């Protein structure tokens with residue numbers, strides 16, 4: 350779970366988030382290290398669409414959200430695809 354970025358009004362989907370059970374380390378890898386494991390977990394997470402929406406809406410810059418790395422989200426925002 351992305352505890353660092355959570356606000357007091359925790360969103361409902363975050364209580365269902367698979368990463369809440371695995372810990373945040375996977376989701377905030379060191380620069381240049383693999384995000385493959387985080388993406389694998391996101392791939393099994395039912396909250397993925399809500400999570401990605403949240404990250405895009407809140408301009409989350411760091412870590413893996415909704416199965417996408419920060420670079421991939423930037424690309425998505427720029428191109429819309």
Ligand code: SF4
Nearest residue numbers: 366368391394400415
């Ligand atoms: S999609 Fe990934 S980052 Fe988002 S809640 Fe699920 S496991 Fe966590």
